[in-house]
Amino acid sequence: MKKTVLASTLTTLLFAGAAQAATVYQDDNSSLSIGGRAEPRFNISDNNEVDGDSSFEDITRARVNITGKSQVMDGIGAFGTYELEVGSGSDETLETRYLFAGIDTHYGALSYGKQDSAQVILTDFTDILATFGGDAADLINGNKDKRENNFVYSGTFEGLTVTANYVVNDEKNTDSYGISFVYSLPMGLDLGAGYVDGKESDVDADQFNLAAAYTFNDFYFAAVYTDGSLGDLDLKPMKSRRLTKSIK
DSSP: OHHHHHHHHHHHHHTSSSOEEEEEEEOSSEEEEEEEEEEOOEEEOGGGOOTTOOSEEEOOEEEEEEEEEEEEETTEEEEEEEEEEEEOTTTOOEEEEEEEEEEEETTEEEEEEEEOOTTHHHHTTTOOSSSSOGGGGOSSGGGOSSEEEEEEEEEEETTEEEEEEEEOOSSTTOOEEEEEEEEEOTTSEEEEEEEEEEEETTEEEEEEEEEEEEEETTEEEEEEEEEEEETTEEEEEEEEEEEEEOOO
C-alpha cells in the first residue's frame, strides 16, 4: 500500500505545472517529503540548424527532489536534500542538481555538499522566471548556485537572515567564500547585501551584491545590483529589476 501511495504521489507531482511537494512520511521526530515538476519545453531558432539539425529543439525536463528531516536530540536536528533533473530530446541528460546534508540548531544550520552559495538568497530576489533568470547576476563563479564541496551556514535572528559559505574545490587556487545579510521589515520590504571573494583561473575574483524587494498585496517589485572584478578586469556593473503580480 505504501509503495502504491508513493508512486501515485510522485506521478501527481511530476505532471503538475508548477513545483509541488508532498509529505510521504511523518512522525513526532522525522519527516520525508518528495517534490518535483515536469516542464514540456521547446526552442525554435536558426542557431539550432547545425550538423543537419532543424530549427526545432526539444528542451523538456523533469525534476524530482527528496528532503528528509529528523530530530536527533533536544535542540539538534539533521536534514538532507537530493534533487535530480532528467532532460529529454537529443541531450537526454541526467544531472544531480543538489545533494547536501547538515545539522540544524537554535543558532542556525550548517550543511555540506552541492548547494547554493550565500549570494543566491540575494539573486533570488529577481530570479523568479522559468528561463532567462538570475544567471546574469553571477559575474564570478563564487556567486553561483549549485556549488560542489560547499560548506554553508544559515541563521535567522529576529528578521535578519545571515548566510555564509566556503567552497573548497578539488582544483588548486579556485576556492571561494562569501557572506550575505537579508533584513525583512514588517511593511513588506526586504533589504539585502552580500560579498564573495576567492580565486578563479589563478587570479583574484570578488563580487558584491545589493538587493531590495517590496511586496504589496499581490504585487512584487525587486531589484538587484552587482559589481565585481576578475584579476585586473573590472566586471561591468549589472542591474536587474523585476515587477510581477504574485499568484497566491
